[in-house]
Amino acid sequence: MIKLVAAVLAAVLQFLLPTAASSDDHRLLSRIAFGSCANQSAPQPIWDAINKFDPQVFIWLGDNIYGDIRRPFSFIGKERTIGPWKNAPRFVPSPHSEMLSRYNMAKNVPGYSRLRANAKVIGTWDDHDYGLNDAGKEFSGKTTNQRLLLDFLDEPQDSPRRKQAGVYTSYTFGPPGKQVKIILLDTRYHRDPLSSDGSVLGASQWSWLEKELRGPPSALTIIGSSVQVISNLSGTTGPLFYMESWGRFPKERDHLFKLINDSKRDGVFFISGDVHFGEITRYDCATGYPLYDITSSGLTQAVEKVLPSPLHFIVRFLAWFTPSTMRVMNQHCRYRSCTYGQPNFGAIEIDWDASPVNLKMQVRDINGLPVTGVDISLSELQAWNSTSKAGQEQKHCTLEVKLPWIVRYRLAILVYSVLVLLLLALVGLIFAVAILCRVCLKKCKTD
C-alpha cells in the first residue's frame, strides 16, 4: 500500500514538477507563429490561416486587446482632442470591468480558442493592453492590468511572473543542442517618457536580460519586443509624425546591441509588432552577424484600412517612397516597398534536419501566403561565419538619421509640397471665382 502511494506520488510529482519548476519543454520546436494588434471587437478571420500553419508556439507581441478608450478627433467644442488648442486627451484608460470584458471577448474568439487548444500561447504587452496609448512607467493601472494579461495568458497562479514588476519572461524549448530560447521583453512597465532618452527596460529588467543572454547557449534566441528594435521609422517620417520604437531611445538601443555582442551569443534575432504593417529589417553593424527584426502587425489593425480600398495604392506608394536603410528588400515581396499594410502574422520555420540548419522567417497574409520573408541558414547568424556573404549583399549599417537630408526628409518634402500646391490651387480658384463674379456683376449692371 505504501509502495502504491509512493508510486502514485512519484508519478504525480513527475507530472507536476517540470511545469512548476521551469517553463522548459524538451520537444523539438520547429514552427512558431506570432502576431500583434488585435481588435477584440472586430472580426478576426486571420486565425484560420494561423491555425492552418499549425504552430507549436504562438507569441503575442502586444496590443493583444484594445483596452483603452479612443475619443474621436475634434477640433472644436468643449472637448478638443487635436490641434494646438487641444484640452482633452485623445485616449483614456478603461475601467477595470471594461478591461476584463474586453479580455473575455478576445479569449473567446473561436479561431483563437482553437489555437489555444493546439499550441502553447505565450506573450507580452504593448500600450493598448497595458492600458493606455503610448504609456510608460507613469501609468497607474499597470499592476492591475499585469494581472489581467497574465490571466489572459493562463499564467499559473504561483508563477513568479505574477509577483515581479513587469511581464518580462523567458522560455526554453527543445532538446539539448537544438534549443530555442524565447525572451519576451516588457517595454512599458519601466519605460521613461518618450523623447527623454531615458530607460526602456529599467534597471531590474536590464540585469535580468543580461543574465538571460549570458546564460547557457541555445541554437536560436528570439527576443520579442512589442515595439520595433531595428527600424527607426521616425527618422524618416519626422517632422510629419513619430512612431514609438527603440530608435527613439538611442542610448538604450546601443546598450541592447552591446549586451548581445558582449554576450557572444549566436543565433539572436528580434520579433516585433506595433506599427500596423509587416516588414523585415536587419542591422549589420551591432554584432558579428546581422541582427534581424521580423515585424508583424497587426492581426486586425492594418495601415491600409485608414483609406477605402480604391485608394490603397496611395499608402503603398508612400511606404515605397519613405526611405529605409534597414529594410530587407527582395523580389519575393508582395509589394515593391517590401512592407505589407493589411492584416498579417509572423511565421518562423526551423528545418533542423537540413545541414546547415535552415531558418525561414516570413510575414504572411490572411490566406497564409508569404508577403515578405528571408530564408537563411543558421550559420549566417554566427559571428565566426559572418563574412561569408560580405560583398554579395547590401550592408545595412547606415542609420536613417545619417541619410542626406534631401533623402531623409523626402516624404515630408512631398507632403508639404502637395499641401502648398493645393493651397495655391485653392487661392487661384477663389481668385478666378472673384474675377468671374465681378465680370458678371458688371454685365448685369450694363444690361
Ligand SMILES: *[C@@H]1O[C@H](CO)[C@@H](O)[C@H](O)[C@H]1NC(C)=O
Ligand atoms: C474595433 O472594432 C470595432 C468594431 O468594428 C470598432 O468600432 C472600433 O473602433 C475598433 N477599435 C479600434 C481601436 O480600432
Ligand SMILES: *[C@@H]1O[C@H](CO)[C@@H](O)[C@H](O)[C@H]1NC(C)=O
Ligand atoms: C531615430 O529617429 C529619431 C527621430 O528623428 C532620432 O531622434 C533618434 O536619434 C533616431 N535613433 C537612432 C538610433 O538613429
Ligand SMILES: *[C@@H]1O[C@H](CO)[C@@H](O)[C@H](O)[C@H]1NC(C)=O
Ligand atoms: C563586438 O565585440 C567584439 C569583441 O568580442 C568587438 O571586437 C567588436 O568591436 C564589437 N562590435 C561592436 C559593433 O561593438
Ligand SMILES: *[C@@H]1O[C@H](CO)[C@@H](O)[C@H](O)[C@H]1NC(C)=O
Ligand atoms: C558559412 O555560411 C555559408 C553561407 O550560408 C555556408 O554555406 C557555410 O556552410 C557556412 N560555414 C560553416 C562552416 O558553417
